[in-house]
Amino acid sequence: MIACPDALGLATPTAVAVGTGIGARNGILIKNATALEQTSNMQAIIFDKTGTLTEGKPAVTNIVAFAAGKLAGLDEARLLQVAATAEADSEHPLASAIVEGAKDRQLALLPYSQFQAIAGGGVQAQVDGDTVFVGTPKLLAENHIQLQPAEQEELAALQAEGKTAMLVAMNGQAVGLVAVADRVRATSRETIAQLKALGIGVAMLTGDNQRTAEFVGRELDIDRVFAEVLPSDKANYVKQLQSEGLFTAMVGDGVNDAPALAQADLGIAIGAGTGVAIETAEAVLMRSAPLDVLAAIRLSKATVTKMKQNLFWAAIYNVIAIPVAAGVLYPFGILLAPEVGALAMSASSITVATNAVLLKSVEKKLRHSSNEFDSVRSDHA
DSSP, X not given: OTTOTHHHHHXXXXXXXXXXXXXXXXXXXXXXXXHHHHGGGOOEXXXXXXXXXXXXXXXXXXXXXXXXXXXXXXXXXXXXXXXXXXXXXXXXXXXXXXXXXXXXXXXXXXXXXXXXXXXXXXXXXXXXTEEEEEEOHHHHHHTTOOOOHHHHHHHHHHHHTTOEEEEEEETTEEEEEEEEEOOBOTXXXXXXXXXXXXXXXXXXXXXXXXXXXXXXXXXXXXXXXEOSOOGGGHHHHHHHHHHTTOOEEEEEOSGGGHHHHHHSSEEEEETTSOHHHHHHOSEEETTOOTHHHHHHHHHHHHHHHHHHHHHHHXXXXXXXXXXXXXXXXXXXXXXXXXXXXXXXXXXHHHHHHHHHHGGGGGHHHHHHHHHHHHHHHHHTO
């Protein structure tokens, strides 16, 4: 009876059950015990920019018709209309921003065909009989379309402001650009600052150009910024940090983030993200709040502490009680009565379970983070 292993058997599962329950009530879904434990081991974390550190709701800010575009009869409205038509079948958030920008200006889509998405570059389509490219400078260069010096300066100026400028080319000539900006989440900077205060290295991953990425990196005080990253290469940047001996987490929301989430020691998906990202990740932040990364770390550390405490008390019980039950104190006239043994065994299990339930005290701190997020969100509404 004394040697019953219930206390040892309950030590870890009870803490995990309480910890995952607390997380779920606070919008942090942790899929397994390993993920719950490993979150506290985090040494480096990589954030995908769009939809994670930013709101994921980009909007058109600038429309610029180049000289060649004006000669072709393209004003700002027509340029946006052509770009939106070319992007109509794209699932990229920036493409959606351009299409929405055209809708807001009541610009109808033109006839189009032969749509082709080019990973990490942009799109190509036949729009009203013209061959149109919308995308990065690299995409245009690969198709032997050059920018004039004045056009390059216009592009650089917008990128320096943290905007993503997508070039528009028609029939082999650059005719203009459409700039889009995605506002940084209100809690992103505080999240980064607190992670760094915990000694966790922070990096940002984005397909944006170097200037735009560096602007956001400076705004959020992120030291390591990986820009112009192709979707297929994201996992390689996770491997790069892992090769430095760092336990690395990845936070993302899109289909393109799934390989990186799978590669990371701990994959964390934003709840507003795609099903593929959520399926791949070990943890999901349902409120899409960066601050919940900190809440997950606090919850993990508290849970691991309770596990260790439970194992300690269960071990102490067995170390002391089993020799006594075996008669080590019999020479001194001390015997362990059956009813006392039953009581001791029950008390050990109750102690372990009660200690695990005390983990709920950390929930107040998690709710504090939630209230901070809701307060900031209402201030910016």
